[in-house]
Amino acid sequence: xxxxxxxxxxxxxxxxxxxxxxxxxxxxxxxxxxxxxxxxxxxxxxxxxxxxxxxxxxxxxxxxxxxxxxxxxxxxxxxxxxxxxxxxxxxxxxxxxxxxxxxxxxxxxxxxxxxxxxxxxxxxxxxxxxxxxxxxxxxxxxxxxxxxxxxxxxxxxxxxxxxxxxxxxxxxxxxxxxxxxxxxxxxxxxxxxxxxxxxxxxxxxxxxxxxxxxxxxxxxxxxxxxxxxxxxxxxxxxxxxxxxxxxxxxxxxxxxxxxxxxxxxxxxxxxxxxxxxxxxxxxxxxxxxxxxxxxxxxxxxxxxxxxxxxxxxxxx
Amino acid sequence: xxxxxxxxxxxxxxxxxxxxxxxxxxxxxxxxxxxxxxxxxxxxxxxxxxxxxxxxxxxxxxxxxxxxxxxxxxxxxxxxxxxxxxxxxxxxxxxxxxxxxxxxxxxxxxxxxxxxxxxxxxxxxxxxxxxxxxxxxxxxxxxxxxxxxxxxxxxxxxxxxxxxxxxxxxxxxxxxxxxxxxxxxxxxxxxxxxxxxxxxxxxxxxxxxxxxxxxxxxxxxxxxxxxxxxxxxxxxxxxxxxxxxxxxxxxxxxxxxxxxxxxxxxxxxxxxxxxxxxxxxxxxxxxxxxxxxxxxxxxxxxxxxxxxxxxxxxxxxxxxxxxxxxxxxxxxxxxxxxxxxxxxxxxxxxxxxxxxxxxxxxxxxxxxxxxxxxxxxxxxxxxxxxxxxxxxxxxxxxxxxxxxxxxxxxxxxxxxxxxxxxxxxxxxxxx
Ligand SMILES: [Zn+2]
Numbered sequence: 001x002x003x004x005x006x007x008x009x010x011x012x013x014x015x016x017x018x019x020x021x022x023x024x025x026x027x028x029x030x031x032x033x034x035x036x037x038x039x040x041x042x043x044x045x046x047x048x049x050x051x052x053x054x055x056x057x058x059x060x061x062x063x064x065x066x067x068x069x070x071x072x073x074x075x076x077x078x079x080x081x082x083x084x085x086x087x088x089x090x091x092x093x094x095x096x097x098x099x100x101x102x103x104x105x106x107x108x109x110x111x112x113x114x115x116x117x118x119x120x121x122x123x124x125x126x127x128x129x130x131x132x133x134x135x136x137x138x139x140x141x142x143x144x145x146x147x148x149x150x151x152x153x154x155x156x157x158x159x160x161x162x163x164x165x166x167x168x169x170x171x172x173x174x175x176x177x178x179x180x181x182x183x184x185x186x187x188x189x190x191x192x193x194x195x196x197x198x199x200x201x202x203x204x205x206x207x208x209x210x211x212x213x214x215x216x217x218x219x220x221x222x223x224x225x226x227x228x229x230x231x232x233x234x235x236x237x238x239x240x241x242x243x244x245x246x247x248x249x250x251x252x253x254x255x256x257x258x259x260x261x262x263x264x265x266x267x268x269x270x271x272x273x274x275x276x277x278x279x280x281x282x283x284x285x286x287x288x289x290x291x292x293x294x295x296x297x298x299x300x301x302x303x304x305x306x307x308x309x310x311x312x313x314x315x316x
Numbered sequence: 317x318x319x320x321x322x323x324x325x326x327x328x329x330x331x332x333x334x335x336x337x338x339x340x341x342x343x344x345x346x347x348x349x350x351x352x353x354x355x356x357x358x359x360x361x362x363x364x365x366x367x368x369x370x371x372x373x374x375x376x377x378x379x380x381x382x383x384x385x386x387x388x389x390x391x392x393x394x395x396x397x398x399x400x401x402x403x404x405x406x407x408x409x410x411x412x413x414x415x416x417x418x419x420x421x422x423x424x425x426x427x428x429x430x431x432x433x434x435x436x437x438x439x440x441x442x443x444x445x446x447x448x449x450x451x452x453x454x455x456x457x458x459x460x461x462x463x464x465x466x467x468x469x470x471x472x473x474x475x476x477x478x479x480x481x482x483x484x485x486x487x488x489x490x491x492x493x494x495x496x497x498x499x500x501x502x503x504x505x506x507x508x509x510x511x512x513x514x515x516x517x518x519x520x521x522x523x524x525x526x527x528x529x530x531x532x533x534x535x536x537x538x539x540x541x542x543x544x545x546x547x548x549x550x551x552x553x554x555x556x557x558x559x560x561x562x563x564x565x566x567x568x569x570x571x572x573x574x575x576x577x578x579x580x581x582x583x584x585x586x587x588x589x590x591x592x593x594x595x596x597x598x599x600x601x602x603x604x605x606x607x608x609x610x611x612x613x614x615x616x617x618x619x620x621x622x623x624x625x626x627x628x629x630x631x632x633x634x635x636x637x638x639x640x641x642x643x644x645x646x647x648x649x650x651x652x653x654x655x656x657x658x659x660x661x662x663x664x665x666x667x668x669x670x671x672x673x674x675x676x677x678x679x680x681x682x683x684x685x686x687x688x689x690x691x692x693x694x695x696x697x698x699x700x701x702x703x704x705x706x707x708x709x710x711x712x713x714x715x716x717x718x719x720x721x722x723x724x725x726x727x728x729x730x731x732x733x734x735x736x737x738x739x740x741x742x743x744x745x746x747x
Contacts, residue, residue, distance in 0.1 A: 023426065
């Protein structure tokens with residue numbers, strides 16, 4: 001790391017002179033020095049290599065300090081315009097950012113900063129982003145910011161070619177990973193107009209295989225409904241899906257509704273819920289829907305009783 | 317532990333929740349479902365694969381069920397005086413260097429602490445403290461807003477939201493509301509607007525998401541500066557954030573439905589009086605599915621862990637839906653149990669995410685707001701503004717005697733009304 005001289009800069013105070021200030025933080029001397037320098041340089045709007053170096057030091061100790069991210073962006077934009085090789089300069093900045101990203105998996109600011117850099121970049125590349133995205137998801141497979149950023153990248157680069165396989169991998173690793181399931185839906189929503197009949201059928205098979213593996217898993221059931229809604233005008237597989245869902249609820253529909261203890265266990269309450277929605281949509285099967293919701297309320301998903309009663313009211 | 321593909325089907329595992337409260341039994345058996353005798357006391361509940369998700373949940377379940385088991389004969393109660401101590405101390409002493417991480421969130425701390433006090437007892441926020449809040453906020457922004465995370469910091473939507481909420485709690489003490497630069501805040505809000513209808517959280521590299529929209533709309537309604545210019549495109553943005561699951565994500569590109577963003581979207585829709593523009597039925601379904609049978613509290617996303625703060629993020633959204641006549645979609649009783657049994661601890665004041673976690677100001681505030689929501693019923697006359705939401709105690713549920721809370725703003729009802737009326741009437745000086 002290069003040593004810069006800041007001796008000509010008079011640090012601005014970061015502490016207030018309030019008496020009995022609420023929630024005053026006892027900053028360390030080092031923090032006061034760094035922030036004081038930063039405030040001074042910001043007030044002078046100095047866009048220099050030493051200012052850049054200072055922002056890196058501050059981000060290292062206070063990554064959530066958004067003011068510094070903004071300042072750094074201004075510096076980078078300025079220095080980029082003065083550099084001989086813009087691409088090289090921005091790639092170096094992205095390398096630095098990768099390092100920071102790995103050390104701060106929960107940080108908010110990194111991702112919007114990344115987006116701003118890519119928008120600035122003359123020849124941005126999705127390929128360059130993929131390794132860091134993979135590392136971050138390996139570390140925390142449900143990291144919200146990372147998934148959202150990945151979607152942004154797909155749209156920014158108009159590149160969806162890796163997404164279906166990637167989502168499959170993550171679902172293979174953890175079948176309950178709802179982030180991966182929603183990413184899959186993101187893929188279909190964007191591939192909606194180019195998808196073939198074969199692909200649709202394959203996807204349905206994929207969902208059913210995953211449900212078969214673990215029937216009591218909310219993610220694929222919600223996904224199944226979403227997928228059906230997305231392609232409702234393209235395929236008629238209602239009866240196939242309904243038959244499939246019915247295999248997870250035993251014969252509860254034909255049993256009298258007694259006390260919860262008298263009812264048998266079923267493999268999936270989500271199957272019953274799924275069927276209830278389906279039956280509720282058709283007046284001919286409305287009685288089935290009412291019964292399914294009643295069963296959910298008394299036995300299979302009782303904590304959501306209020307919702308099931310609300311559904312029954314809607315049907316009546 | 318990673319799922320071992322290939323062997324996994326043969327390792328179909330049967331979980332008996334009745335046993336989970338004790339030492340977690342390793343019940344990995346190769347079992348054929350057809351051969352399980354369902355007449356036995358221990359019944360197979362579900363076929364599962366052991367993955368990171370189930371591992372994490374069992375850890376939590378074990379501690380939660382242990383608490384429910386140990387305390388099942390004890391009527392749960394909010395240890396108000398104990399929590400007050402925690403909050404009072406936070407307002408009395410300086411915070412240690414470890415809290416430097418909150419340096420860019422100073423208005424948030426003021427709001428969380430002041431609001432927690434006021435929600436527990438409307439008299440617990442003293443005039444002296446109010447004056448100190450005002451002093452601090454106007455030191456952060458001497459011009460009266462917009463506000464940054466601390467002195468010398470860039471103005472930020474979240475900081476300004478927290479600052480205006482904190483000022484609402486100060487009841488216009490010493491005429492502090494007249495010091496708010498509403499015109500400046502309005503122009504700044506307009507400058508943050510994006511072509512897609514969203515708002516940047518701050519200039520240059522601020523992120524754009526449903527959170528930013530909620531902050532902007534909440535600020536603008538409390539200060540009576542909500543205009544069509546400001547709300548242009550917002551509804552469309554929000555509509556596109558509701559995904560197939562029924563909840564809302566951060567950005568309009570099939571982001572995963574999330575409790576925090578769902579609250580922001582639902583509250584924003586209430587402010588825009590446009591709830592009928594989204595699929596409310598799906599939102600009800602998604603919200604109700606966040607409540608977990610065994611834990612009794614809410615998780616923020618499908619297949620994620622229970623967490624006390626979602627008591628408000630999800631519970632508050634549900635309360636807003638209830639207020640506007642869409643029905644009541646969760647078990648308030650169970651939520652109350654989770655907050656009172658699992659989010660408090662005997663040795664340490666303040667409220668927390670889950671057993672094993674430390675309390676903090678953020679969770680203290682949102683667990684308390686969640687509790688307030690769990691103990692009340694909400695209503696509103698059709699087409700009325702959300703600041704007129706009415707709150708009545710739910711007689712079927714125990715009472716912690718909390719202050720009535722407006723779920724849209726995360727503030728006591730009376731504070732919301734007061735500040736809105738102030739800026740709607742001619743009492744305020746023109747700025
Ligand atoms: Zn939390």
